[in-house]
Amino acid sequence: MKNNENELNRKVRNSFEEKFSQKPLLVHAPGRINLIGDHTDYNNGYVLPAAIDRGITMALAKNGTDTCRLFSLDLKDMQEVSLNTGFIRSDKGWANYIIGVLDGLNSRGTRLEGFDAVFSGNIPIGSGLSSSAALECAAVMGISELLGESLDKEEMIHIAQEAEHKFAGVNCGIMDQFSSVMGKEGHAIRLDCESLQHEYLPLDIKNAGLVLFDTKVSHSLGDSAYNQRRMECETGVSVLRQFFPEVRSLRDADAEMLETVEMPETVFRRCLYVIEENERVVKAGTYLKSGLGKELGKLMFESHDGLSGLYEVSCPELDHLVTEAKKLPQFFGSRMMGGGFGGCTINLISDEGREEGIEKIRSSFGQRFGRELGVYHVQAVEGAHVVT
Numbered sequence: 392m393k394n395n396e397n398e399l400n401r402k403v404r405n406s407f408e409e410k411f412s413q414k415p416l417l418v419h420a421p422g423r424i425n426l427i428g429d430h431t432d433y434n435n436g437y438v439l440p441a442a443i444d445r446g447i448t449m450a451l452a453k454n455g456t457d458t459c460r461l462f463s464l465d466l467k468d469m470q471e472v473s474l475n476t477g478f479i480r481s482d483k484g485w486a487n488y489i490i491g492v493l494d495g496l497n498s499r500g501t502r503l504e505g506f507d508a509v510f511s512g513n514i515p516i517g518s519g520l521s522s523s524a525a526l527e528c529a530a531v532m533g534i535s536e537l538l539g540e541s542l543d544k545e546e547m548i549h550i551a552q553e554a555e556h557k558f559a560g561v562n563c564g565i566m567d568q569f570s571s572v573m574g575k576e577g578h579a580i581r582l583d584c585e586s587l588q589h590e591y592l593p594l595d596i597k598n599a600g601l602v603l604f605d606t607k608v609s610h611s612l613g614d615s616a617y618n619q620r621r622m623e624c625e626t627g628v629s630v631l632r633q634f635f636p637e638v639r640s641l642r643d644a645d646a647e648m649l650e651t652v653e654m655p656e657t658v659f660r661r662c663l664y665v666i667e668e669n670e671r672v673v674k675a676g677t678y679l680k681s682g683l684g685k686e687l688g689k690l691m692f693e694s695h696d697g698l699s700g701l702y703e704v705s706c707p708e709l710d711h712l713v714t715e716a717k718k719l720p721q722f723f724g725s726r727m728m729g730g731g732f733g734g735c736t737i738n739l740i741s742d743e744g745r746e747e748g749i750e751k752i753r754s755s756f757g758q759r760f761g762r763e764l765g766v767y768h769v770q771a772v773e774g775a776h777v778v779t
């Protein structure tokens with residue numbers, strides 16, 4: 392698994408040296424999976440993610456000017472950013488994640504200097520594996536390290552998240568950036584998104600493992616729906632608070648409270664999903680600790696039902712994958728992962744009959760949608776780091 396990263400690092404380093412004739416600093420930040428707990432992070436709830444062996448590598452060196460020259464190796468696209476004119480959104484989507492980080496560093500008082508950067512990644516883009524967070528985290532770690540600015544990890548996470556809010560227009564929670572920075576090899580992270588308290592749980596389930604199925608439906612059209620869900624949850628909280636002042640976010644609410652107040656039906660369903668999902672994540676953590684794969688898998692199926700039925704962020708391709716997995720004995724669990732409207736499912740599959748199970752899903756997906764299913768095997772890895 393380290394090989395993936397090494398190869399990417401080599402490619403980015405070579406390209407930087409060719410382009411800018413300097414020895415760069417190299418950083419790598421991973422994407423992430425999430426076993427269970429989606430749309431809970433911005434509701435101050437619980438999640439169970441892990442950083443994965445696919446990520447973004449960025450090479451950087453100072454250039455002695457007041458300009459940053461940013462080069463996307465995958466898109467063969469260059470963006471120059473002047474440090475003298477204030478930071479504004481670019482019409483190049485990819486550049487905004489880095490400009491957002493520059494803006495964040497600037498506002499917290501970092502003395503910025505011009506630099507050159509080249510980056511590339513091996514995370515499928517828009518698949519819900521959080522290539523955007525990996526890009527932000529590589530940028531914040533790379534730039535701060537280059538400038539000798541000692542940021543703690545929590546600051547990096549917040550700057551990266553803010554870049555996504557302000558420059559990509561997605562009001563995401565903290566899970567993606569937290570996972571990319573804090574990942575640990577072989578472990579999932581049980582994270583409380585309110586306190587940021589977290590615990591590393593070994594990601595080894597007896598006789599079973601994970602596999603991702605990619606619908607290759609890009610979720611990006613779901614950005615506005617994502618922000619809308621967030622607003623619906625906020626509406627739910629403001630109604631609940633009138634009767635239960637102790638409810639600051641949905642993590643403080645339970646289903647009984649929800650039943651006693653009146654709110655629009657849609658808002659009710661959104662809140663119910665979040666409340667139930669939080670309970671599932673807590674249980675899932677204990678099952679993972681005890682290596683109870685089947686029990687964990689059952690919660691994953693339930694999570695999908697909630698995301699599809701109550702929260703309404705699934706799509707026909709994701710629903711199909713989960714429905715088919717449910718029919719096969721190899722699949723302990725399956726659910727859509729990430730914001731929704733496309734991207735991947737995450738599946739807990741038994742070692743016995745694994746390949747056969749995957750083939751069955753692959754062929755049924757192909758038949759139904761006339762497209763090839765993406766199948767990814769991922770490992771849990773350490774979070775963002777300087778490459779030495």
Ligand code: ADP
Nearest residue numbers: 465484485511512516517518519520521522523
């Ligand atoms: P996800 O985070 O689920 O992969 P997003 O839509 O949130 O999807 O982020 C994807 C965006 O991040 C891309 O459209 C692009 O702007 C940027 N990005 C991610 N990886 C790369 C890359 N390797 N090269 C250039 N831009 C990238």
Ligand code: MG
Nearest residue numbers: 521522523524
């Ligand atoms: Mg993203």
